[in-house]
Amino acid sequence: MIPLLWLAAALAAAPTAEVLSARAAPTSVTPRGDLRAWALQADAAAHAADPALTAMAWSAEPGVTRAGTARFNRPELESPAAAGPLFARLLLAGEAPEVRAALVEAIARTGGDWAPAMVRLQAAEADAWVRLFILESARRAPEREALVLLRGGVVDPEARVRAAAVRAIPAVPTAAAAMSREVLAALGDPSAEVRAGAARSAGWMGLQGASQGLSSLVSDAGPEVRLAALRALERLHGAGGAPTQRAAQALSEDVDPGVRRAALSLLSAG
Amino acid sequence: MNFHPKPPLLLPSLILTALLACGGDKGGGGDEPAPDPADDSGGTDSAEPWAGGVLFGLANLDDDDVDGQADWDQIEVVADEDDLAAFLVPEGLDGQSLTLEGALVRVWRDGALLADGGGSFTVAAGETLQIELGAPAAAGFLRSESAELRILAAPMLVNHHLLEAEASWAGADSSTGTAVPEAFGDVLGDAATDVPIGDYEYDIWVQDEVELVTTNLDDDRRLDIVIDSIRSKNGRGLDDFAEEMLAKDELGIRTWGEGRATSQDSFGNMESTPPLSVGGVEYPFGRIYYGKWQTAAGGDEVTEDLREALAAQTVQAPVELNVGFLCVGHVDEFITFLPDPEAPRGFWLAVADTSLGLAFLDSQDPALTPTRYKRTHNYTTVGEMQEDAALRAYNEDLQRDGIEPALATLLAATGLDEGDVLRLPALFEEVGWCYGTGVSLIPGTINMAVLPLPDGSVHVIMADPFWREDSADIATDPFVAEIERLLPDSLTTHWADNWYTLHAMMGEVHCGSNIRRQPVAGTGALALSLLESR
Numbered sequence: 086m087i088p089l090l091w092l093a094a095a096l097a098a099a100p101t102a103e104v105l106s107a108r109a110a111p112t113s114v115t116p117r118g119d120l121r122a123w124a125l126q127a128d129a130a131a132h133a134a135d136p137a138l139t140a141m142a143w144s145a146e147p148g149v150t151r152a153g154t155a156r157f158n159r160p161e162l163e164s165p166a167a168a169g170p171l172f173a174r175l176l177l178a179g180e181a182p183e184v185r186a187a188l189v190e191a192i193a194r195t196g197g198d199w200a201p202a203m204v205r206l207q208a209a210e211a212d213a214w215v216r217l218f219i220l221e222s223a224r225r226a227p228e229r230e231a232l233v234l235l236r237g238g239v240v241d242p243e244a245r246v247r248a249a250a251v252r253a254i255p256a257v258p259t260a261a262a263a264m265s266r267e268v269l270a271a272l273g274d275p276s277a278e279v280r281a282g283a284a285r286s287a288g289w290m291g292l293q294g295a296s297q298g299l300s301s302l303v304s305d306a307g308p309e310v311r312l313a314a315l316r317a318l319e320r321l322h323g324a325g326g327a328p329t330q331r332a333a334q335a336l337s338e339d340v341d342p343g344v345r346r347a348a349l350s351l352l353s354a355g
Numbered sequence: 356m357n358f359h360p361k362p363p364l365l366l367p368s369l370i371l372t373a374l375l376a377c378g379g380d381k382g383g384g385g386d387e388p389a390p391d392p393a394d395d396s397g398g399t400d401s402a403e404p405w406a407g408g409v410l411f412g413l414a415n416l417d418d419d420d421v422d423g424q425a426d427w428d429q430i431e432v433v434a435d436e437d438d439l440a441a442f443l444v445p446e447g448l449d450g451q452s453l454t455l456e457g458a459l460v461r462v463w464r465d466g467a468l469l470a471d472g473g474g475s476f477t478v479a480a481g482e483t484l485q486i487e488l489g490a491p492a493a494a495g496f497l498r499s500e501s502a503e504l505r506i507l508a509a510p511m512l513v514n515h516h517l518l519e520a521e522a523s524w525a526g527a528d529s530s531t532g533t534a535v536p537e538a539f540g541d542v543l544g545d546a547a548t549d550v551p552i553g554d555y556e557y558d559i560w561v562q563d564e565v566e567l568v569t570t571n572l573d574d575d576r577r578l579d580i581v582i583d584s585i586r587s588k589n590g591r592g593l594d595d596f597a598e599e600m601l602a603k604d605e606l607g608i609r610t611w612g613e614g615r616a617t618s619q620d621s622f623g624n625m626e627s628t629p630p631l632s633v634g635g636v637e638y639p640f641g642r643i644y645y646g647k648w649q650t651a652a653g654g655d656e657v658t659e660d661l662r663e664a665l666a667a668q669t670v671q672a673p674v675e676l677n678v679g680f681l682c683v684g685h686v687d688e689f690i691t692f693l694p695d696p697e698a699p700r701g702f703w704l705a706v707a708d709t710s711l712g713l714a715f716l717d718s719q720d721p722a723l724t725p726t727r728y729k730r731t732h733n734y735t736t737v738g739e740m741q742e743d744a745a746l747r748a749y750n751e752d753l754q755r756d757g758i759e760p761a762l763a764t765l766l767a768a769t770g771l772d773e774g775d776v777l778r779l780p781a782l783f784e785e786v787g788w789c790y791g792t793g794v795s796l797i798p799g800t801i802n803m804a805v806l807p808l809p810d811g812s813v814h815v816i817m818a819d820p821f822w823r824e825d826s827a828d829i830a831t832d833p834f835v836a837e838i839e840r841l842l843p844d845s846l847t848t849h850w851a852d853n854w855y856t857l858h859a860m861m862g863e864v865h866c867g868s869n870i871r872r873q874p875v876a877g878t879g880a881l882a883l884s885l886l887e888s889r
Contacts, residue, residue, distance in 0.1 A: 146557060147557075148557040148558075149556070149559070149592060150683075150860045151560055151563070151618075151683045151860060151861040152789060153618060156859070156861075158855045158859045159530060160531065163730035163731070186788075195730075217787075218788055221787040221788050224787065248790070249787045249788060252785070252791045256743070278790065285752075285791075289748045312756065316752060316756070342760075343677070347756060350755075
């Protein structure tokens with residue numbers, strides 16, 4: 086996955102002068118539209134209430150997940166009060182993208198009121214790796230913000246972000262109800278990862294209107310797309326359904342062993 | 356399970372004159388039969404004294420002079436060297452020229468290098484030459500005009516879960532709290548060592564950093580080898596763990612491969628089955644299995660140099676499984692082997708089963724609030740999990756298109772069948788940023804440490820699933836009860852809290868620990884004979 090190169094970066098941050106200044110002179114409520122001001126205010130409020138937790142949010146070093154990515158795993162940070170200082174660190178500390186992505190993931194685990202700010206950040210974030218984690222935070226966001234994050238994700242210039250977005254749609258009930266058109270459109274995305282994700286979501290969401298598009302994807306160049314299309318047709322029409330059986334027949338001699346195995350299994354079941 | 360390995364190949368003539376120079380006091384080139392004084396078909400007077408001869412030795416990868424360098428890497432006979440195989444030159448070769456073939460073989464005469472990877476030299480009858488070998492399973496020949504001597508290094512063996520645990524190392528992290536080191540201490544006592552991961556940049560993946568393998572000639576001649584992964588470099592993370600914490604006599608530390616590492620270069624992704632027989636071929640040391648991460652994003656696999664090195668050992672012919680359905684992509688996330696005298700072959704192939712996991716989920720009280728799942732996994736109640744249609748669909752797909760195909764591959768390669776499989780309930784969750792692949796939702800019990808002890812007991816250390824409120828006692832945990840019900844009675848179970856230290860970081864008990872195992876007596880000779888015959 087990710088080489089441990091990010092370990093070479095500084096892993097702990099310190100509050101900037103701007104942060105310290107804000108703590109010394111707290112302001113009144115700031116609209117989240119001004120992210121920077123909001124982050125400073127959120128940090129200052131958290132610092133006033135729990136300076137120890139705020140200090141930990143700034144100084145904590147991410148550990149190494151088994152996939153090689155950075156992640157914060159201090160249990161104390163799984164607290165709503167940590168959201169503000171973690172967000173301020175994300176926005177203001179200027180850390181490496183891998184650490185910033187880990188901060189996004191940690192913020193989403195706090196249970197705090199972070200989602201509106203994350204929506205703002207999604208539009209402004211330049212780094213695709215960080216945007217991927219912002220998109221993923223939709224799975225933990227309140228439904229309104231989740232929908233906005235997913236809608237931003239499906240039009241992201243980075244294919245990996247678009248793919249994560251279409252895969253996440255079925256996991257968010259409001260998105261599953263409102264974004265079927267985006268899923269259908271993604272069946273024709275230039276990226277195989279996006280097409281596979283869209284096919285999977287179409288099946289999970291029971292999008293009968295996707296049947297024709299899914300049948301077309303049976304001849305897709307990407308084996309993961311062909312398998313996802315086959316499984317989606319199975320979910321839509323059942324193992325014995327005519328579209329499923331036609332697809333299974335077409336894939337029964339597929340060059341990919343995983344696709345072939347699934348197709349043969351469906352043929353025998355049908 | 357009974358094995359009927361071929362008897363060690365006879366080493367008819369050369370071996371009569373070959374010996375292992377082990378400080379001058381140990382003999383034997385493997386488990387060759389004692390010479391029959393009445394047998395005059397070979398011996399040093401034969402016209403072809405080396406016909407069929409084989410000289411066995413150990414790779415000289417340890418550091419006898421304790422200078423921080425493997426002895427093989429120094430082109431000299433170092434102080435206190437005790438790993439050279441030696442032989443007496445027979446009469447029939449007096450004055451002849453010998454030619455060495457073998458890239459990882461050197462020939463020495465009283466500290467003087469005669470040949471290194473090739474070359475010729477003249478010998479005198481009665482003199483002793485020393486052979487140095489540069490890698491496990493390294494092979495070569497010494498040839499004269501009339502005879503040849505085959506040279507072989509003992510293969511390195513990846514140890515399996517039926518072998519006794521000698522010592523363990525487990526990552527310890529006071530900042531997140533983990534009971535895993537304590538659990539190892541409970542089982543192994545002083546042989547359990549805590550690894551302070553704060554000294555290693557919080558890189559807790561002790562399993563992934565090193566593979567502890569053994570090579571041996573006989574019960575007295577054993578060289579442990581640490582395969583040091585390319586996953587960390589330049590002193591980052593656990594890079595220096597092997598040198599700093601595993602040092603012992605007769606230990607070699609070696610890295611195969613270089614360049615960009617992938618997750619598949621971690622050694623949670625390399626295990627060995629117990630002994631097997633497949634289609635008439637005996638694998639008395641089991642077969643190595645490792646994963647290849649084949650997904651839409653491409654394919655990552657164990658670094659080529661290591662794959663080639665493992666294949667060259669021949670006796671544990673590796674099997675590759677597709678682990679592309681997992682984010683981390685290690686075989687220990689969904690498969691393990693458990694000793695059990697009541698099992699058809701003396702062990703079970705334990706595999707994660709999400710069908711059982713979903714059945715378990717559906718059997719649970721929806722009002723249950725397993726505390727730790729709230730923040731880490733975003734489920735406040737079991738009911739939320741039960742109603743999550745995407746979670747259900749994800750686990751169904753993962754089982755039939757991920758786990759089952761990998762299991763089928765392993766079954767075909769091992770000659771095992773469903774009757775040898777022990778299915779344990781498991782649930783995975785999607786890692787959205789990781790191409791939609793999965794990681795354990797309920798802490799992975801399959802991903803356990805297996806510790807057979809000399810008294811015959813077998814202990815397993817598993818991740819506490821916390822399928823309960825934090826305030827509740829583990830004795831009330833329904834998932835613990837379910838796993839205990841399914842596991843063989845012969846196992847002694849230990850449940851360790853690894854939630855924040857390992858589980859939340861996409862691993863479990865096995866990933867954060869490592870075990871050195873005791874090879875079965877006599878395996879060296881058997882391995883050598885198999886290597887020689889293949």
